[in-house]
Amino acid sequence: MRDLRFDNRFVRELPGDPEDGRHVRQVHGACYSRVEPTPVRAPKLLAWSREVADLLGLDETDLRDRRFAEVFGGNALLPGMAPYAACYGGHQFGSWAGQLGDGRAITLGETINPQGQRWELQLKGAGPTPYSRRADGRAVLRSSIREFVCSEAMHHLGVPTTRALSLVATGEQVVRDMFYDGNARPEPGAIVCRVAPSFIRFGNFEIFASRGEEPLLQQLIDFTIDRDFPELVAAEPDPAQRRVKWFEEVCRRTAVLIAHWMRVGFVHGVMNTDNMSILGLTIDYGPYGWVDNFDPEWTPNTTDAGGRRYRFGHQARIAQWNLWQLANAIYPVIQQVEPLERALAAYAEVFEAEDRRMMQQKLGLETWRAGGEDEEGSDAALVAKLHTLMQAGEVDMTLFFRRLADLDPARPTISHFDAAFYDEARRRDVSSGFEAWLKDYAARIRQDGGPDPVRRERMNAVNPLYVPRNYLAQQAIDRAEQGDPTGVSELLEVLRKPYVEQGGREAYAARRPDWARHKAGCSMLSCSS
Ligand code: AMP
Ligand code: MG
DSSP states (O other), X not given: OOOOOBOOHHHHHSOBOSOOSSOOOOOOSOSEEEOOOOOOSOOEEEEEOHHHHHHTTOOHHHXXXXXXXXHHTTSOOOTTOOOEEEOOEEEETTEEEEEOOOSSEEEEEEEEOTTSOEEEEEEESOOOOTTOTTSOSOOBHHHHHHHHHHHHHHHHHTOOBOEEEEEEEEEEEEXXXXXXXXXXXXXXXXXXXXXXXXXXXXXXXXXXXXXXXXHHHHHHHHHHHHHHOHHHHHHOOOHHHHHHHHHHHHHHHHHHHHXXXXXXXXXXXXXXXXXXXXXXXXXXXXXXXXXXXXXXXXXXXXXXXXXXXXXXXXXXXXXXXXXXHHHHHHHHHHOOHHHHHHHHHHHHHHHHHHHHHHHHHHHTOSSOOOOOTTSTTOHHHHHHHHHHHHHHTTBBHHHHHHHHTTOOTTSOOGGGGGGGBOOHHHHHHHHHHHHHHHHHHHHHHHHHOSOHHHHHHXXXXXXXXXXXXXXXXXXXXXXXXXXXXHHHHHHHHHHTSTTSOOTTOGGGGSOOOGGGSSOBTTTBBOSOO
């Protein structure tokens, strides 16, 4: 396998932990601890992303090299790698949780690709670090498959995300109690190599604020701007102003991110501030889920079943709450309340504008009739009515919007959406309301103008046909746990073109089957991973 070029700015420019070793500790005055992956018994490459390999300047021959699995399974380092675990804190489920840090993620280094782009390579599940607390630093195959598949799927869907290069089986067992009910069992372990320009989280800033380490806080802010937001350095010469603009940009990116999640029906599941990327990327795929039947109340995370803090329809508000925590954290450096509050207000405006724009695209409308949800004749009211019907009627979100593009405006009928209904009784409950809505919509697109084929094509470019539905991922997991990992690559292959109908792949576009409705891994997931 060829060598990669490394330029490890994070460890070179920021202070590290003076203490060595993996023993669990509180790390003060440092952004990271140097720690190497713990070798595994039998690393075996199960799946990879050719797009990410390409990004890094790697090809098929590199991937087929035995050394690839050794490096990306944590058994060997390439020259120039400088592994470390980052120190961060976070607000978990609304409360400050203190120091968390990379408990099982280890960054190998920052590689510079042939085009000069910087990509951080990070192994997840690479063994204990000083931040592992009471856990083992490992990851199970099922959660690794979910992270690997979903992060690449998100990229192909056009949603900002961290990427995944490889999925490597460790040949070791990991013991997990999936439902925290005393039934711990051994499961196969795996390691994903994640790739992103930066894995810095809101929590990396919060930890220094919580400890009153203000010089370090300022250093990390300025480092982040310099390395990861070069456009701000060019645009704003004054460092104080630049920090404000940086926070505004973080707010803007986060707003765009959440609007995309709402567009495709993604529920993150654990929007703690340690799981919020400073670059506005989807990060840390855990008990996430994909909305099958449209339901703003739905949360896939069993740990969140009581409060539903991170439910589908609440994600925009939670992101703003998280940005408030980041604002509080950086305030000692910014020292002005007003620009921070303005940026937080702008977050809400950007989210609303993006969410509306994306909904307009989903509906295939060229124009938008102004007015609030309660105003008869407004498009906001049209959307609100649709959401109410979809929720009450248990309508599959993905299939509904995809079928909508093919609706004949001259003959709008509910039977066009047969494939999207889960329950006969629910369908009967909403059928007259649904028919009425379809008539309104048909009238609306006739008035909106534009030829049908053009509208259809535009709608199909924003309404995916294939998303990594929870049950599809679970089927690939079941097969992989039986020793056949090919289902992972097959699923990824379909998800590489989520907007293009693929002949013979109908099964991947089907609504959730009945057996998956209440099955673990398909509609509910625990944090155990
Ligand atoms: P998460 O909820 O997955 O974002 O994890 C929260 C914190 O727990 C992070 O600091 C993780 O690094 C840590 N963590 C989760 N699972 C493990 C594990 N198996 N071993 C060590 N640390 C872990
Ligand atoms: Mg996390």
